[in-house]
Amino acid sequence: MLMPAIVWFIIFLYKPMYGLQIAFKDYSIFRGVADSPWTGFEHFETLFSNDQFIRAFWNTIKISALNLLFGFPAPIILALMFNEVINATYKKTAQTIVYLPHFISSVIIAGIVITAFSPSVGIVNTVLGWLGIDPIYFLTKPEWFRPIFVGTGIWQEAGFGSIVFLAAIAGVNPSLYESAVVDGASRWQMMWRITIPSILPTIIIMLIIRIGNVMEVSFELIILLYQPATYETADVVNTFVYRQGLQSGRYDFAAAAGLFNAVVAFVLVMVANTLSRRYSRTSLW
Amino acid sequence: MLNWNLYSRGDKVFAIVVSILIGMFTIATLYPFIYIAAVSFSSGFAAQAGKVVLTPIELTTEAYKYILVQPEFWISYRNTFIYTIGGTIMSLLFIVPAAYALSRPQLMGRRFFNLFIAFTMWFNAGLIPFYLNMRDLNLLDSMFGIILAFAVNAFNIILLRNFFESIPQSFEEAARMDGANDFQVLWKVFVPLSKPAIATITLFCIVARWNGFFWAMVLLQSEEKIPLQVFLRHTLATLSDDDEFAITQLEAAYSAETVTAAIIVCSIIPVLLVYPWIQKYFEKGILLGGVKE
Numbered sequence: 372m373l374m375p376a377i378v379w380f381i382i383f384l385y386k387p388m389y390g391l392q393i394a395f396k397d398y399s400i401f402r403g404v405a406d407s408p409w410t411g412f413e414h415f416e417t418l419f420s421n422d423q424f425i426r427a428f429w430n431t432i433k434i435s436a437l438n439l440l441f442g443f444p445a446p447i448i449l450a451l452m453f454n455e456v457i458n459a460t461y462k463k464t465a466q467t468i469v470y471l472p473h474f475i476s477s478v479i480i481a482g483i484v485i486t487a488f489s490p491s492v493g494i495v496n497t498v499l500g501w502l503g504i505d506p507i508y509f510l511t512k513p514e515w516f517r518p519i520f521v522g523t524g525i526w527q528e529a530g531f532g533s534i535v536f537l538a539a540i541a542g543v544n545p546s547l548y549e550s551a552v553v554d555g556a557s558r559w560q561m562m563w564r565i566t567i568p569s570i571l572p573t574i575i576i577m578l579i580i581r582i583g584n585v586m587e588v589s590f591e592l593i594i595l596l597y598q599p600a601t602y603e604t605a606d607v608v609n610t611f612v613y614r615q616g617l618q619s620g621r622y623d624f625a626a627a628a629g630l631f632n633a634v635v636a637f638v639l640v641m642v643a644n645t646l647s648r649r650y651s652r653t654s655l656w
Numbered sequence: 657m658l659n660w661n662l663y664s665r666g667d668k669v670f671a672i673v674v675s676i677l678i679g680m681f682t683i684a685t686l687y688p689f690i691y692i693a694a695v696s697f698s699s700g701f702a703a704q705a706g707k708v709v710l711t712p713i714e715l716t717t718e719a720y721k722y723i724l725v726q727p728e729f730w731i732s733y734r735n736t737f738i739y740t741i742g743g744t745i746m747s748l749l750f751i752v753p754a755a756y757a758l759s760r761p762q763l764m765g766r767r768f769f770n771l772f773i774a775f776t777m778w779f780n781a782g783l784i785p786f787y788l789n790m791r792d793l794n795l796l797d798s799m800f801g802i803i804l805a806f807a808v809n810a811f812n813i814i815l816l817r818n819f820f821e822s823i824p825q826s827f828e829e830a831a832r833m834d835g836a837n838d839f840q841v842l843w844k845v846f847v848p849l850s851k852p853a854i855a856t857i858t859l860f861c862i863v864a865r866w867n868g869f870f871w872a873m874v875l876l877q878s879e880e881k882i883p884l885q886v887f888l889r890h891t892l893a894t895l896s897d898d899d900e901f902a903i904t905q906l907e908a909a910y911s912a913e914t915v916t917a918a919i920i921v922c923s924i925i926p927v928l929l930v931y932p933w934i935q936k937y938f939e940k941g942i943l944l945g946g947v948k949e
Binding site for chain 1 (some may be wrong): 658660662663664666667670671674675677678679681682684685686688689691692695703704705706707708709749750751753754755757758763769772773776778779780781782783784785786787788789792795804805807808813838839863866867868869870874885886887888889892913916917919920923924927931932934935938939
C-alpha cells in the first residue's frame with residue numbers, strides 16, 4: 372500500500388534531484404539531462420559574480436529577517452491578547468475573522484494589495500489625500516516594497532499563526548493562575564510571570580522552525596507584486612530562478628541558483644533540528 | 657477561569673484595552689474585503705476618483721456583467737472545480753494507504769521509508785529540475801499532470817501516520833481475528849476511526865488546490881485548461897497594464913479596478929461558503945501536525 376506513494380516520490384521529487392546535475396552541465400534540451408556535457412562549477416562562478424543574484428540572495432535574507440522581527444511576534448501577541456478577552460462570543464467571532472485571510476490565495480491577496488495601494492483608486496492614497504499628501508505610487512517604489520510585503524504577511528498569517536500559541540496557553544496548568552489570584556497578582560503580571568514562561572518552549576520551537584525556513588519567502592506573492600522598478604528590494608533567489616530559468620530559458624544556470632538556495636536551506640534546517648533536539652528533545656523528525 | 661467580578665480596577669482596564677485592540681485588528685482584517693466588495697459594486701468613475709471607502713458609490717453591477725459574460729471566466733471556474741475535486745481524491749488515494757502502511761510496526765524498512773519521505777520536506781530540487789522533469793514526462797499543459805504531480809506531500813502523510821499510530825493495536829488485532837486483510841483493516845477500522853484526521857487532510861488538499869496558482873501558470877498554456885486563479889492573474893495583469901482599457905472605459909460604468917474587484921469577490925465566495933464548515937477542522941489539524949512533525 373506504500374508503493375504507489377513511493378513511486379510517486381521517486382518520479383516527482385527524487386528524479387528532479389537527479390536532474391539537478393544540469394547545474395554542473397551545459398544543458399541542452401535536445402541532448403537531455405544525462406548526455407549534456409559537464410562544465411564543473413562554471414555556472415556557480417557566473418552566479419557568484421552576478422550582481423543580480425547577490426542582490427537576490429541578500430534580499431531573501433533581509434525580507435526573512437523583517438518577517439522574523441515583525442511577523443514572528445505578531446501571532447504570539449495576538450494569542451496573548453485573545454487569552455485576555457472575557458466575552459466568549461466576541462473572542463470566537465474575532466478568531467473566525469482573523470483566521471480567514473490564511474485561506475485566501477496569493478493571487479487574490481495581490482489583487483487586494485494592488486487595488487488598495489493604487490494611486491488613483493486605492494484607499495491608502497485616498498486617506499493620504501484627506502491628510503493633504505500627494506498620491507504615492509507605492510508598488511513602483513523600491514523603498515515601499517518590503518514594508519508592504521511584510522505587512523501583508525502579518526495581515527494574512529498572524530491570526531492563523533496564533534492557533535499554535537493559543538493551544539499552548541490552553542495547556543498551562545490552571546492551578547498556577549489560581550495561586551496567583553490568591554496572591555493578588557494582576558492579569559498583566561500573570562501574563563508575564565505565568566503565561567509567557569509557560570509557552571516559552573512553544574515559542575522557541577516555532578522560532579527554530581522559522582529560522583530553518585529563512586530561504587523560503589513566499590515568492591508566489593512576490594512574483595505577483597513586484598515589477599522591474601522594485602526588483603532592487605523585491606527580487607529574491609526563487610524569483611531570480613523563475614525569471615532566469617522559466618522565463619529566459621537559462622535552465623542550467625537557474626538550476627545552479629536553485630541548488631545553492633536548496634543547500635543553504637537544507638543546512639539551516641539541519642542546524643534548526645539539532646538546536647530543537649538539544650533544547651526540547653522534540654526534534655522535527 | 658476569567659471572572660470579571662474578581663477583577664481589580666487595573667485588570668478591568670487591561671481587559672478592556674485588550675478587547676479594543678483585538679477589535680481593531682479584527683476590523684483591519686475584515687476591512688480590505690469590505691473595501692473590495694464596495695469597489696466591485698461601484699461605478700468605474702467613482703472608483704477611479706478614489707471615492708470608495710466603505711460602501712459602494714453609484715451602485716452598479718456592471719463590473720459583474722462584464723465578467724460573467726466572459727466564457728473564459730466560467731471555463732476557469734469549472735477547471736478549478738475539476739482540479740480541486742480530482743486533485744483531492746487523487747491525494748487521498750495516495751496518502752491514506754501510505755500513511756497506514758507507515759504506521760504499521762511490522763512494515764519492513766519502516767525507518768528507511770519514513771526518512772525517504774521526510775527528506776523531501778527538507779530538500780527539494782527546486783523549480784527548474786521539477787519543470788524539466790514535467791516536460792520529460794510529457795505533462796506540460798496537461799490537466800491530468802496538474803492533478804497527479806501535486807497529489808502527495810510528505811507533511812500530510814506524516815500527519816495522518818501519526819494519527820493512525822495513536823489507534824490502539826487491539827482494534828487491528830480484533831479485525832485480523834475475523835480474517836480481515838490489510839485493505840479491509842484500513843477501510844473498515846482505521847478510516848472510520850480517523851475521520852477527523854482525514855477531514856483535516858482533505859481540507860488542506862482542497863484549500864491548496866483551490867488556491868493553487870504558480871505551477872498552473874507555469875505548466876498550463878491552453879486557455880481552456882487554466883484554473884480560476886490563473887485567469888484572475890491574467891486579468892489583473894492585462895487590466896492594470898492596459899491604460900487604454902482605463903481610458904476607453906472612463907465613461908463606462910466599470911473600470912479595470914471594479915472588474916478586478918468583482919473577480920476577487922467571485923473567487924472568494926466559495927471559500928466563504930465552506931469556511932464555517934472547515935473551521936472546526938483546521939484548529940485540530942494544526943495541532944495534529946504539531947505533535948510530531
